Amino acid sequence: MTATDRIEELKNAALAAVRAADTTAALEELRVRYLGRSAELTEIKKSIGKLSQEERKGVGRSANLASREIEGALAARTDALAAAEREARLRKEAVDATLPGVPFPRGHLHPSQRIIDEVVDFFVGLGYGVAEGPEAETDYYNFTALGIPPGHPARTMQDTFFLDEGLVLRTHTSPVQVRTMLSQEPPVYVVCPGRTYRRDSDPTHTPMFHQIEGLAVDRGLTLGHLKGTLAAMARHVFGEDVNVRLRPSYFQFTEPSVELDVSCFRCGGSDAHCKVCKGAGWLEMLGAGMVDPDVLEEAGYDSEEYTGFAFGMGPDRMAMAKYGIPDLRLFFEGDLRFLRQF
Amino acid sequence: MRVPLSWLREYLDFDLGVERLVELFTLHSQEIDGVYRLGVAEGEVVVGEVVEFGPHPNADRLSVAKVDLGGREVQIVAGAPNPYPGARVPVVLPGSVMADGTKLKKAKLRGLESYGMMMSERELGISADHGGILLLDGSYEVGQPVAEHFPVGETVIDIDVTPNRPDLWGMIGVARELAAILQTDFRIPEPSFETGGEPTSDFGLRVEAEDLCPRYDLRRVSGLTPGGEAPLWMRRRVHAAGMRPINAVVDATNYAMLETGQPIHAFDAEKVREGIVVRRGRAGEKITLLDGSTRSLDDEMLVIADEERGLVIAGVMGAEDAEVGPGTTDALIEVATFAGQNILRTSQRLGLRTDASGRFERGLDPNTVDYAMERVAGLLSGVAGGRVADDTLGHYPEPVRSWRVPLRLSRARLLLGMPVEAEEAARRLASLGCEVGGEGEELSAVVPTFRRDLRREADLIEEVGRLIGLDKIPEALPGARQPGGLTPEQRNTRLVRRVLADLGLSEAITYPFGPGRWTRDLRMDGDGEPGVVRVENPLSAEGRDLRPTVLPGLLDAAARNRTFGARGGGLFEVGRVFAPSPPPKGLDEAALHFRMTGKVEALGPDAEPNRLSLMGVREEARVCVVLAGTVRPGGWNVPELRAGYFEAKGMVERLLPGASFEAGAAPDFLHPGRSAVVWAGNERAGWVGELHPEVSEKFGLDGWPVAAFELEAGLCRPDPEPRFRPFVNVPAAPRDLAVVVKESVPAGGMIAAVEGLGSEMLVEVRVFDVYEGSQVPEGYKSVALGFLFQGEETLTDEEVDVEMERIVVRLGEEFGARVRS
Numbered sequence A: 001m002t003a004t005d006r007i008e009e010l011k012n013a014a015l016a017a018v019r020a021a022d023t024t025a026a027l028e029e030l031r032v033r034y035l036g037r038s039a040e041l042t043e044i045k046k047s048i049g050k051l052s053q054e055e056r057k058g059v060g061r062s063a064n065l066a067s068r069e070i071e072g073a074l075a076a077r078t079d080a081l082a083a084a085e086r087e088a089r090l091r092k093e094a095v096d097a098t099l100p101g102v103p104f105p106r107g108h109l110h111p112s113q114r115i116i117d118e119v120v121d122f123f124v125g126l127g128y129g130v131a132e133g134p135e136a137e138t139d140y141y142n143f144t145a146l147g148i149p150p151g152h153p154a155r156t157m158q159d160t161f162f163l164d165e166g167l168v169l170r171t172h173t174s175p176v177q178v179r180t181m182l183s184q185e186p187p188v189y190v191v192c193p194g195r196t197y198r199r200d201s202d203p204t205h206t207p208m209f210h211q212i213e214g215l216a217v218d219r220g221l222t223l224g225h226l227k228g229t230l231a232a233m234a235r236h237v238f239g240e241d242v243n244v245r246l247r248p249s250y251f252q253f254t255e256p257s258v259e260l261d262v263s264c265f266r267c268g269g270s271d272a273h274c275k276v277c278k279g280a281g282w283l284e285m286l287g288a289g290m291v292d293p294d295v296l297e298e299a300g301y302d303s304e305e306y307t308g309f310a311f312g313m314g315p316d317r318m319a320m321a322k323y324g325i326p327d328l329r330l331f332f333e334g335d336l337r338f339l340r341q342f
Numbered sequence B: 001m002r003v004p005l006s007w008l009r010e011y012l013d014f015d016l017g018v019e020r021l022v023e024l025f026t027l028h029s030q031e032i033d034g035v036y037r038l039g040v041a042e043g044e045v046v047v048g049e050v051v052e053f054g055p056h057p058n059a060d061r062l063s064v065a066k067v068d069l070g071g072r073e074v075q076i077v078a079g080a081p082n083p084y085p086g087a088r089v090p091v092v093l094p095g096s097v098m099a100d101g102t103k104l105k106k107a108k109l110r111g112l113e114s115y116g117m118m119m120s121e122r123e124l125g126i127s128a129d130h131g132g133i134l135l136l137d138g139s140y141e142v143g144q145p146v147a148e149h150f151p152v153g154e155t156v157i158d159i160d161v162t163p164n165r166p167d168l169w170g171m172i173g174v175a176r177e178l179a180a181i182l183q184t185d186f187r188i189p190e191p192s193f194e195t196g197g198e199p200t201s202d203f204g205l206r207v208e209a210e211d212l213c214p215r216y217d218l219r220r221v222s223g224l225t226p227g228g229e230a231p232l233w234m235r236r237r238v239h240a241a242g243m244r245p246i247n248a249v250v251d252a253t254n255y256a257m258l259e260t261g262q263p264i265h266a267f268d269a270e271k272v273r274e275g276i277v278v279r280r281g282r283a284g285e286k287i288t289l290l291d292g293s294t295r296s297l298d299d300e301m302l303v304i305a306d307e308e309r310g311l312v313i314a315g316v317m318g319a320e321d322a323e324v325g326p327g328t329t330d331a332l333i334e335v336a337t338f339a340g341q342n343i344l345r346t347s348q349r350l351g352l353r354t355d356a357s358g359r360f361e362r363g364l365d366p367n368t369v370d371y372a373m374e375r376v377a378g379l380l381s382g383v384a385g386g387r388v389a390d391d392t393l394g395h396y397p398e399p400v401r402s403w404r405v406p407l408r409l410s411r412a413r414l415l416l417g418m419p420v421e422a423e424e425a426a427r428r429l430a431s432l433g434c435e436v437g438g439e440g441e442e443l444s445a446v447v448p449t450f451r452r453d454l455r456r457e458a459d460l461i462e463e464v465g466r467l468i469g470l471d472k473i474p475e476a477l478p479g480a481r482q483p484g485g486l487t488p489e490q491r492n493t494r495l496v497r498r499v500l501a502d503l504g505l506s507e508a509i510t511y512p513f514g515p516g517r518w519t520r521d522l523r524m525d526g527d528g529e530p531g532v533v534r535v536e537n538p539l540s541a542e543g544r545d546l547r548p549t550v551l552p553g554l555l556d557a558a559a560r561n562r563t564f565g566a567r568g569g570g571l572f573e574v575g576r577v578f579a580p581s582p583p584p585k586g587l588d589e590a591a592l593h594f595r596m597t598g599k600v601e602a603l604g605p606d607a608e609p610n611r612l613s614l615m616g617v618r619e620e621a622r623v624c625v626v627l628a629g630t631v632r633p634g635g636w637n638v639p640e641l642r643a644g645y646f647e648a649k650g651m652v653e654r655l656l657p658g659a660s661f662e663a664g665a666a667p668d669f670l671h672p673g674r675s676a677v678v679w680a681g682n683e684r685a686g687w688v689g690e691l692h693p694e695v696s697e698k699f700g701l702d703g704w705p706v707a708a709f710e711l712e713a714g715l716c717r718p719d720p721e722p723r724f725r726p727f728v729n730v731p732a733a734p735r736d737l738a739v740v741v742k743e744s745v746p747a748g749g750m751i752a753a754v755e756g757l758g759s760e761m762l763v764e765v766r767v768f769d770v771y772e773g774s775q776v777p778e779g780y781k782s783v784a785l786g787f788l789f790q791g792e793e794t795l796t797d798e799e800v801d802v803e804m805e806r807i808v809v810r811l812g813e814e815f816g817a818r819v820r821s
């Protein structure tokens, strides 16, 4: 048998074996057997040097061709088997995709705080600063500085918690505005969110509640600026479609004083049985007004040169309206069944 | 202020549905608290004459009547026994709708047909009397509508009058207001009466407490018909306005008060000895009031007395002694104004608020007294047959006069942000009773004395604005002239809240006041503790103390959640805590002065006490977290997260990277072996730990693991300012080391010691395992440390070995650590 014949024989055997192999491991074995260092074909290649010039060329070529053919077959078969095996493995790795994922639980921000954050962000965008002050406040800042001296009837309207002599739990966040005005020259643009306290407890009043008050003092500020600012704020919190209206009112530190109603964001006034507005079509949202000239003067501002507006709102009540919460007392019980809804 | 619309129509004509009226008042004047209906809302009430009246055959308590309605006779079942044959009664016909919305139908009552209903005073809205059927006199013609004599139905609007508008506490003021809104006229009743009664001057009048009584007028009405009831029209109005009809004299004074807003008092002249004295209360003086209570007076209380005894606590309530009663024929009528603040003080002292005190405490206009006196005199002569004295005794030493307020239209336009014409502004102010003068752009208004709230230009501008309509004001935005923003502290606090929420916790907001047990149960009531700030007038003992830590409120909440079936959870709160902070020695007076006036008195040429030191309360913002029970339930492939020291500590490390923890020094309410004080550098930032089991039990959390921490909000740094550090692209070399040390050796100390070596190559040290058990001797533990070394160039094993050797030596020297083989 000539070397060339032997090569042909080996090649055919190898190709048949490759075709018959059914694992990548078996193919690897075949590679070693037919193409490895001690494979017969390799031996033949190594011994080519011993052959005659004439034979060398023919044997060399067929050996190389055979090697290449076997390699090709091995590669093709390996690819096919590998793909099948990978597929089988992936099939085996399949999970129940409907099982829940690893939990990354969401925590919850308090509903009042959500409103406060929204409102504060709105005003920050308009160029307002944010001021805070003590909750245990002096009699002076809580009352007298706001035009409510001792003996004034308005003092009885705000059932006050008294601490040590001359100290109260602040009944509103207005003292923060006073403190701001005393420490700052116009223009002033500031909002003051915080906790406030009144001696009151029933389904619609809790002894603690939140207020956000705001103050703008500048040249040329008008009731129209107040209206525009608060209307934009209402739309920011309750949606683009709400309307606002002003009603005359009375507050100690503003003149003119107004209250701002927001059209019902749920029904727009079209539902006589609406749970949000109780059929009124309007929600009382906040009290506001142009800062009383006496208050400006008390702060050392020239009330002829500067005008200003002030407003105060109750983020707890806004949250009740926005999220449909029926009872204010729920806000302060730390009940997870409540908190986890926000 | 309850305003019956039929009464309001006496002063002005308006053709408005009640809904529109309410809307107009709401948008231009005052809020409306409610709309009430009385009597018959819809349908017909006719005069009937009882023909037969007898017991109902099938019911003990019912009667049955045959009633002539003018040409036809009907059968009516009645509940009241007072009608009799020949009596005239109001009969409401079937199909009518009552004020409460019920529709009357022909009905069978216990087997007998009943056509309509005979009506009581209450059913007609005349009074609260439901004792029997209203019997009408002969002037009511059978078969004719009762409405020809008085309205059988009434609509009442309840105005929520703001405290600056006492003028709206009278019908006349309301009429003026509505006329101003509608730009129409209104009329005031012209009092008329006959004089010639017994002279007032038989009595004296002496006002001793002039400072508390700007005006006092007294006039006598004699010859009154004793025991008389006021006529139906008057009782009806008094009732609809929310007062109780009593007798003709009292009803007439109340009627005049409802009309003018001015309280009026009537004394029985026969019981007044010598004269009226307006004076302060005397030490030890007592007075027994109409409500039967006996009150002690003080010298700040104003008393209306005669020469012998107190008759009335001025502006608040009268005594039994000299009140008008059923037998009164001779009355002294008082119309006066008192100092509002003094009335407020008295009514607060006595805990007694009456309709009159509520009016006086706002400060009434003394000039209203004249008309009110005329009006009540006219009413008394009209409804009680009285003759009015020719003379009035008066005390009014300093008459209040109108004042002038200038109004610049430019200012009005500026404040209102809308165009305002001079003519319109003048017209609006005139409709409120102002006399408007001035020219062009500069107006001025002479303000009537009943509008004490109109003192300044801004006050007038408000009136003009609201009457024109606030809806006319266009929306505008001020141009921002400055950047806004949160302060760094505020940004930080907000981030703390977001981070805690992202860690799966829920934000709570709890009351800062709680019961005394809070500090006791937290073992914070010991001698060395700073104590708590007290609320002087808590709603209950449950809210007496201001919290020295946020913890107890959150623990109560956790316990409450447990009660309602929660398996645990994580709560956080960012809020203030309070501690007493008495002013420095000798500055108590200065502190009180500061708290009351905002002023600080200098201590010397350049020494001023620190304002904060005078506040008396130190207030700090804290972040508190309570983890209780199962903080996070497990899943099919993840274990549950239970409350524990390390869970809490991990959160502290998240909020305050680089914090150090000092074991054994935490507050007494924590587990002594599972707690630490948290330090941010040199500053004490707070504490972290598991709750002491005894404290757990006190708060109803026994059996649950509870861990908590509280930090100064201002010291938290959840997102520290980043700072770039260069790095080299050379692989780092990790090494592990397990050492055996005594159980008591703190792992934190070992890490600190390793870091203390100052190795330039060591970039990370961590503990990745702690083991106690059979593999190590009793009383010892194995601590596995992982290190990461990094050099400028790839480190050789030998270089790292040198570093590792230094570490082993240091741990051996300092902690007796042996390398575990």
Ligand SMILES: [Zn+2]
Binding pocket: A264, A265, A266, A267, A268, A269, A270, A271, A274, A275, A276, A277, A278, A279, A280, A281
């Ligand atoms: Zn609605």
